[in-house]
Amino acid sequence: xxxxxxxxxxxxxxxxxxxxxxxxxxxxxxxxxxxxxxxxxxxxxxxxxxxxxxxxxxxxxxxxxxxxxxxxxxxxxxxxxxxxxxxxxxxxxxxxxxxxxxxxxxxxxxxxxxxxxxxxxxxxxxxxxxxxxxxxxxxxxxxxxxxxxxxxxxxxxxxxxxxxxxxxxxxxxxxxxxxxxxxxxxxxxxxxxxxxxxxxxxxxxxxxxxxxxxxxxxxxxxxxxxxxxxxxxxxxxxxxxxxxxxxxxxxxxxxxxxxxxxxxxxxxxxxxxxxxxxxxxxxxxxxxxxxxxxxxxxxxxxxxxxxxxxxxxxxxxxxxxxxxxxxxxxxxxxxxxxxxxxxxxxxxxxxxxxxxxxxxxxxxxxxxxxxxxxxxxxxxxxxxxxxxxxxxxxxxxxxxxxxxxxxxxxxxxxxxxxxxxxxxxxxxxxxxxxxxxxxxxxxxxxxxxxxxxxxxxxxxxxxxxxxxxxxxxxxxxxxxxxxxxxxxxxxxxxxxxxxxxxxxxxxxxxxxxxxxxxxxxxxxxxxxxxxxxxxxxxxxxxxxxxxxxxxxxxxxxxxxxxxxxxxxxxxxxxxxxxxxxxxxxxxxxxxxxxxxxxx
Amino acid sequence: xxxxxxxxxxxxxxxxxxxxxxxxxxxxxxxxxxxxxxxxxxxxxxxxxxxxxxxxxxxxxxxxxxxxxxxxxxxxxxxxxxxxxxxxxxxxxxxxxxxxxxxxxxxxxxxxxxxxxxxxxxxxxxxxxxxxxxxxxxxxxxxxxxxxxxxxxxxxxxxxxxxxxxxxxxxxxxxxxxxxxxxxxxxxxxxxxxxxxxxxxxxxxxxxxxxxxxxxxxxxxxxxxxxxxxxxxxxxxxxxxxxxxxxxxxxxxxxxxxxxxxxxxxxxxxxxxxxxxxxxxxxxxxxxxxxxxxxxxxxxxxxxxxxxxxxxxxxxxxxxxxxxxxxxxxxxxxxxxxxxxxxxxxxxxxxxxxxxxxxxxxxxxxxxxxxxxxxxxxxxxxx
Numbered sequence: 011x012x013x014x015x016x017x018x019x020x021x022x023x024x025x026x027x028x029x030x031x032x033x034x035x036x037x038x039x040x041x042x043x044x045x046x047x048x049x050x051x052x053x054x055x056x057x058x059x060x061x062x063x064x065x066x067x068x069x070x071x072x073x074x075x076x077x078x079x080x081x082x083x084x085x086x087x088x089x090x091x092x093x094x095x096x097x098x099x100x101x102x103x104x105x106x107x108x109x110x111x112x113x114x115x116x117x118x119x120x121x122x123x124x125x126x127x128x129x130x131x132x133x134x135x136x137x138x139x140x141x142x143x144x145x146x147x148x149x150x151x152x153x154x155x156x157x158x159x160x161x162x163x164x165x166x167x168x169x170x171x172x173x174x175x176x177x178x179x180x181x182x183x184x185x186x187x188x189x190x191x192x193x194x195x196x197x198x199x200x201x202x203x204x205x206x207x208x209x210x211x212x213x214x215x216x217x218x219x220x221x222x223x224x225x226x227x228x229x230x231x232x233x234x235x236x237x238x239x240x241x242x243x244x245x246x247x248x249x250x251x252x253x254x255x256x257x258x259x260x261x262x263x264x265x266x267x268x269x270x271x272x273x274x275x276x277x278x279x280x281x282x283x284x285x286x287x288x289x290x291x292x293x294x295x296x297x298x299x300x301x302x303x304x305x306x307x308x309x310x311x312x313x314x315x316x317x318x319x320x321x322x323x324x325x326x327x328x329x330x331x332x333x334x335x336x337x338x339x340x341x342x343x344x345x346x347x348x349x350x351x352x353x354x355x356x357x358x359x360x361x362x363x364x365x366x367x368x369x370x371x372x373x374x375x376x377x378x379x380x381x382x383x384x385x386x387x388x389x390x391x392x393x394x395x396x397x398x399x400x401x402x403x404x405x406x407x408x409x410x411x412x413x414x415x416x417x418x419x420x421x422x423x424x425x426x427x428x429x430x431x432x433x434x435x436x437x438x439x440x441x442x443x444x445x446x447x448x449x450x451x452x453x454x455x456x457x458x459x460x461x462x463x464x465x466x467x468x469x470x471x472x473x474x475x476x477x478x479x480x481x482x483x484x485x486x487x488x489x490x491x492x493x494x495x496x497x498x499x500x501x502x503x504x505x506x507x508x509x510x511x512x513x514x515x516x517x518x519x520x521x522x523x524x525x526x527x528x529x530x531x532x533x534x535x536x537x538x539x540x541x542x543x544x545x546x547x548x549x550x551x552x553x554x555x556x557x558x559x560x561x562x563x564x565x566x567x568x569x570x571x572x573x574x575x576x577x578x579x580x581x582x583x584x585x586x587x588x589x590x591x592x593x594x595x596x597x598x599x600x601x602x603x604x605x606x607x608x609x
Numbered sequence: 610x611x612x613x614x615x616x617x618x619x620x621x622x623x624x625x626x627x628x629x630x631x632x633x634x635x636x637x638x639x640x641x642x643x644x645x646x647x648x649x650x651x652x653x654x655x656x657x658x659x660x661x662x663x664x665x666x667x668x669x670x671x672x673x674x675x676x677x678x679x680x681x682x683x684x685x686x687x688x689x690x691x692x693x694x695x696x697x698x699x700x701x702x703x704x705x706x707x708x709x710x711x712x713x714x715x716x717x718x719x720x721x722x723x724x725x726x727x728x729x730x731x732x733x734x735x736x737x738x739x740x741x742x743x744x745x746x747x748x749x750x751x752x753x754x755x756x757x758x759x760x761x762x763x764x765x766x767x768x769x770x771x772x773x774x775x776x777x778x779x780x781x782x783x784x785x786x787x788x789x790x791x792x793x794x795x796x797x798x799x800x801x802x803x804x805x806x807x808x809x810x811x812x813x814x815x816x817x818x819x820x821x822x823x824x825x826x827x828x829x830x831x832x833x834x835x836x837x838x839x840x841x842x843x844x845x846x847x848x849x850x851x852x853x854x855x856x857x858x859x860x861x862x863x864x865x866x867x868x869x870x871x872x873x874x875x876x877x878x879x880x881x882x883x884x885x886x887x888x889x890x891x892x893x894x895x896x897x898x899x900x901x902x903x904x905x906x907x908x909x910x911x912x913x914x915x916x917x918x919x920x921x922x923x924x925x926x927x928x929x930x931x932x933x934x935x936x937x938x939x940x941x942x943x944x945x946x947x948x949x950x951x952x953x954x955x956x957x958x959x960x961x962x963x964x965x966x967x968x969x970x971x972x973x974x975x976x977x978x979x980x981x982x983x984x985x986x987x988x989x990x991x992x
Contacts, residue, residue, distance in 0.1 A: 536986045537964065559828035560835070561985040562805055562852060570883075571868065572890060575924050578985060582992045593960060
């Protein structure tokens, strides 16, 4: 048996919570890759936030050894993120594999993300190994789940593994199925180096490290390598594998999965999807499928305390070291001062980054309403990519506008169908199809504008369906749209941080809701404060915060003076924590309120 | 500073006894028998003896005996205390001498005692004439007590009478406050203090509020009452010389004015009393037993002394001056703090002037009457 025949490269695809990470942990434990005592739950999810949400964002591969029929096999598990925001990264990980384990929770059946990910795996021509998980639970429906997989996905399930990743039941059957059914990698170790970067991370000693699948050739320390997309070359300092911590080896050869360190300073030089070859003996053609990571959702991020601007910049730069898909540029807002306009792969990505800024860097931040990238055409024939409402050209000059749309798939128990369809049409969704998955569940397909889902669509779906429905979406291009810029005027002055771009038909409702909400969060001032929602100079909604009525200290005698002085000093401090726009003091809740209009 | 050191001081003496604590009160008070009062008087004497040597070069021109309920202590207590202070400090000839009395304990005998002791100003704690409201606040005086007190005062030659009115009691209405005011106006009163109720922590009212047993007065109602009272009193010839204080001309309370005036020193004696002497604040212990024990052992009852920094002085100057009808002396402010408020806060002062919230006249900045109700917010703008 040759070397390649004893390698299996595979990944696990699953819907959130169906047990992907637990299964990965169990596989490592059974192959003695990690001793049980070292195994913190869900070993592969290395970030706290991910662990808390039970989802994997960052991929960490694991190289496992397993003896089967007297032969020792190398099993390279490449974990994939389970969220649509990272579907490009998923597709590159899948391209590094020959097979995929499809984990389905026997108590929940096929879900939206199961489908999205399994389709990606099928598109990548991977051998799919169905695994029915959580069979130890009383509510498990093994036969029903198998039937669903066969009916909906079209994968035969008579030999599907039936396991409990939690208890370790039948884990060996998964390892055996991988060895039996996943094809061995193909490749020629004696030809030019061709390695696919499917991920990268920043290490403070080694620099930007590329995670690679070697398709052809060999790479070792000292080799001069070329990154074909960026056309930059570096000298390899170390190659190795993940067990699952990185451990250096002599060389990586065709069929292997491992890492290459070459003192690369920046993760933006180790782009996911890029091809690595040798500088002196390059391949002619890079691997297919390379794409630049593009931002889909944008928002402004400002420090709550204006003095922390530099700290915020440092934190964003640190995050970018490990995540080349974050984009940020300086932004100055009249209301919020100096901050950054940031671009993200999607909503979850945005949420993760803002949460990490607060948790890992201890920064208090204000984020403005999430926006998408609109295409705005003016009467001079120019096209603008507008991601920030304040950059919108004057309405009078605009001839046409386009907004990004997504194809949305929602799987829901049928009792919530009505509520979810109402929500979709309220969010300007266009109904396409409805498929019955089983007697109980239905898949809905809509196209809808991305800007209708960037606020709280997912939360709404969850609350309508009591958590049972699942959703997934993919970008589906641009469509013409009647959009307007909605401004909020406080005491007659535009508060730029509260401006949003919204569909014409939604503007009135949004404007009114926003005014009402702001009225409740902005404290009373000495002066009456009119709040107006305005489109192109026309007021569409108005509220008034009436002037303060009573703010007086009673008696003020003797030793009381100190106490009263302290009260006023406290009142002054409270004011300082607010953002001042003209003569209006805005608490940070005012900026959050824009995100939560439907509560 | 040297200017201030030459100005006459005020003397405050705290009497920490009450029959029963009112629900809204967070002043230090104890309900004690005459034995405890005797011990307290001895401790006061000891404190006076401890202090007097520091004031041999200074003169006083006001005395204020407050509480608690000063009228509750046994007959002879005040007379004896007065003798002691006269023999310990120097007083100007026309020293103002105020005592606070509660109608429930203010008898003819005590009235005579006070007058003989030199008291020339009496402040009657009325608060509110609505008996139901008063009972709810735990005050013990009855309408009958109040009427007797004013009858007694009106039948005498004693003219300098003040009264306190509380605004903002839960359940209080504009009518109820106005009927109290109108009643007082008929009693030939020269001075009225109107206090807006502040629900302080550590009061019965606070815990009732927390338990949802009472609803605080609405801001709008409070503002209306505040301004209606102002109108009614001004019409009767009263001058509002401070946010909560009205007086017929010549009857302003000299002692209280010292608190609002720039850095005038005052000496506070007794449990929980505070002093402000030449730039320092002193705080006496708030515990009656500690106060008595300390003085018995010859120790000072002062538990804290602090220097008021320039920054704090600046804040206090703005805060206190703007409470008065005279307002803030901008010239003096500039000289003392090297800051021209009209320049450093030009925008907000202009805005507030335009809206007629404040006015700048003859180099004084003052809050207009109708905006005293929001004085905190105005003051904070200038800090």
